[in-house]
Amino acid sequence: MRSIYFDHSGTTPVHPAVAEEMYRYLTGDNFGNPSSVHQYGLQIRKKVMEAREKVAQALGSGAGEIVFTSGGTESDNMAIHGAAHTNKNKGNHIITSAVEHHAVLNTVKTLGKAGFDITILPVDQYGMLSVDDVAAAVTDKTILITIMHANNEIGTILPTAEIGKLARERKIIFHVDAVQSFGKIPVDVEYLGADLLSLSGHKIYGPKGAGVLYIRKGTRWRQTLFHGGAQERLRRAGTENIPGIMGLAKAVELAVENRETESARLIGLRDKLIQGLTSMEDVRLTGHPTKRLPNHASFLFKYIEGESMLLSLDMKGIAASTGSACTSGSLEPSHVLTAMGVPPAEAHGSLRITLGKDNTEDDIDYFLEVIKPIVEKLRDMSPLKD
Ligand SMILES: Cc1ncc(COP(=O)(O)O)c(C=O)c1O
Structure with missing residues (x-):
């Protein structure tokens, strides 16, 4: 048959070149912890830096703005919780849309239960969000707008670049869930006006359990979910998933190429x-x-x-x-x-x-x-x- x-x-099958790259970091001498100061650690730290540069290049960002995570769900949670809690003193209003992935929608709703004021904007019959509706929802208490680049269920591409411009003009943090769009349409953090942006490895022929959170330099964002070590420059505690990171970077490289x-x-x-x-x-x-x-x-x-x-x-x-x-x-x-x-x-x-x-x-x-x-x-x- x-x-x-x-x-x-x-999800997508893992690309053979990605699997090969990951295997390299599951075998031989490539097992070091990038936080270690001996050769095993230093060698891996250098490789992680190269992977970070590769991802940064794909997104049009700086390498220091890339944080490796466990996937799209974690990136969305980190982005939204971090932005909300760090900016509580400025306001408590968050805007999102009714068609977001549950990783965003349920995170925003959780913050709603914790006392944040949330607006979930409606969409039209095509699942399209109106930029005017976003503008009309903004108040002087709005601290975060979180909107997906493209919808996973219906494929609609949302007007993220226009919303990014609006957010920038009003000095509101803008998070984009680009899990479905990356590798299919251009994803450039400058063009989109994104301050925070989520990616996931397994949607682009990379590994499951590996993702990226882009955090624009200067964004008022602090890590608020995991408490632990100083990895990823204090933005994501926990020993790095090295095979996952290396596989993800390879997948990103192939996605850009093809x-x-x-x-x-x-x-x-x-x-x-x-x-x-x-x-x-x-x-x-x-x-x-x-x-x-x-x-x-x-x-x-x-x-x-x-x-x-x-x-x-x-x-x-x-x-x-x-x-x-x-x-x-x-x-x-x-x-x-x-x-x-x-x-x-x-x-x-x-x-x-x-x-x-x-x-x-x-x-x-x-x-x-x-x-x-x-x-x-x-x-x-x-x-x-x-
Ligand atoms: C738009 C969107 N955001 C987030 C996620 C979650 O990503 P992950 O499976 O890596 O946690 C998905 C997965 O389906 C998705 O489609």
Whole structure:
């Protein structure tokens, strides 16, 4: 049976060159602790510095502004908690959007429970945030705006650069979750006007459990989550995950090298897929029709449960996702689709196809061939369709 992986927003396979780089730091004499003063430590410290420079170059930042973390969730938590608590004396208002990843949304809500004043801005039917809404929400107590660069469920690219400009003019700290956009569209901290920016290794053919938090020099931000050693210049306590850092830096290097050609190729495949699926009856695209990630196609199928579609596709060797959250066995409708005004019953019929480096036109043809009978069969059985 064919085996096709269409869930690259969920995670990606580790690139062989990344695995090779990581293996180097799991074997031989490359086990040193970068905080040690002997040769073992010094040699690794130098390598970590080179990795930091590589990541900094990719983001258009200085190497001293890069902190290695355990992934996107930690970077988001560190960014938001650090900015909020460090600036409490200036104000207590935080702005975010209704379509953020839970790593941001739940962190902001936690701060709301702790006494911060939070504004969660609505989006339109494409999951797009209005810059005017952000401007209107700002008060003289606003200390942080945290907005994602591109949405993981629907692929919409948000107007982060304009929001960054607005934040800069008002001297408000701006955090960007760039976990889904990095490697697919340009991510430059100057262009985006980001003071804080999160990346994750496993979305870019790097390792799981490795990420980056960019912290602009001069930003009023202090580490408030982990208490321990002085690693990462007091910004992230704990002995560094050396194989993870080295693998992540390699993945970043490859992502930068391949981005333009690979994104152009994926746009071609994505558009063929969108064309094929939206020509079916009662199927519509979710997210913005043009301002969307090159590899991202997401849909709503009327009268069908997304989960049933996933199981049927899996039996045909195709791994996709619904893009919605599943909590303790009971399906909650996706907060992103709900925020876009999709009724809960319809939100359950979501399907997300996210393409990656090994996908070919043949995969799209095969998918379009097998999805049609699956949809027909599920609709025939559906109690939702009379
Ligand atoms: C937009 C976004 N932010 C944050 C995360 C969390 O990243 P990690 O899995 O590295 O914790 C994800 C992962 O799906 C994501 O899509």
